[in-house]
Amino acid sequence: MQAVLRKVNISADYSFVSRKDKLPVLYDKWHFHPELELTYIIESKGTRFVGDSIEEFEEGDMVLLGAYLPHVWRNDVGYYADSSGLKAVAMVVQFLPDCFGKDFLHLKEMENINRLIEKSKRGLKISGITKAQVLALLSQLVENQNGVQRISLLLQMLELIANSDELDFLSSEGFVESYHRFGADTINRIYEFTLSHFNRKILIEEAATIANMSVPNFCRYFKNRTQKTYIQLLTEVRIGYACRMLIENKKSIQQIAFDCGFHNLSNFNRSFRLLKKQKPTDYRQVFGGLKS
Structure with a gap:
């Protein structure tokens, strides 16, 4: 849709x-x-x-x-x-x-x-x-x-x-059409990296390298600046893009999960329910009732 x-x-x-x-x-x-x-x-x-x-x-x-x-x-x-x-x-x-x-x-x-x-x-x-x-x-x-x-x-x-x-x-970070820039260059680089590579496996060491920090320092810095962990951000971005694909209703849920960086369908379903308070199938059904 x-x-x-x-x-x-x-x-x-x-x-x-x-x-x-x-x-x-x-x-x-x-x-x-x-x-x-x-x-x-x-x-x-x-x-x-x-x-x-x-x-x-x-x-x-x-x-x-x-x-x-x-x-x-x-x-x-x-x-x-x-x-x-x-x-x-x-x-x-x-x-x-x-x-x-x-x-x-x-x-x-x-x-x-x-x-x-x-x-x-x-x-x-x-x-x-x-x-x-x-x-x-x-x-x-x-x-x-x-x-x-x-x-x-x-x-x-x-x-x-x-x-x-x-x-x-209201809407998640990952759903929006483009990244909304923060003031700090470091945060900016992290978000740009995440939004460009969320559909593959990302190690926290990679994000820390982008920030030119050690992993412990990066984790503290990111939590202090955004009030969430980097893993939380990455999951939100992935689920946000999954929501967009579910709304457009073009692929199977399993394929959407893989395309958004989840390599395990049960992990995708669990993460989706945690953030959206419903199953991906229910989410697609609700949005499917809207007519453009």
Whole structure:
């Protein structure tokens, strides 16, 4: 199943879209677009697919999705009944990363928001006090369709999210289309090496060599910088790519396991269940129900 490009209609009079949707169901095709998207669910329930993440959603959920990240909000079956009377209500903001001009992002004051744009490429779920504060601004933005206040409100929301620790990644590192660069060259080299060679057996000694460190020093350095072990990263990357192949539904599960660097099917199944909380066959079946 391939995601489709969905065109976001932005009025020539405005630099970004802000609106309140009230529909029988949310847009239910697996899709992506170059705009970032901030969505707050006012009234709706179902299953949210973001990259390789599958989670239930309900009213009160707030998510920021990065550019070109495939996703869909699929309402529960009851919403599709003609006489259900159910509605899907949401507030949405969609904007290109450079909607205020390419030079604007290079301003010193935009550093935090630039980092947020990078983080959003995996999708972010926003919770807690941050969600409440962003919601207050979002409500104002949707109601104020004119003037410079629109720009101010959007930037205030992004700054709040950028400075928050109440964020959870949705999609895995391995699923995203390309590697999102970290500031340090050493971490960068390790990630580039991993994403280029994850489909074969990798010894931790190889990764340590790439980092120009001894194995013990490398293990400590990597854990301190990323809050996970190198083996955890490697497994996440492999499972992320496996999810992409399962979604596209082109190969057998055994072949996918081998193509992603697992030389033992039972190890693949065990690792997949640990990270995704379901079997590869169930994961493929759930995504198979989506129509592009």
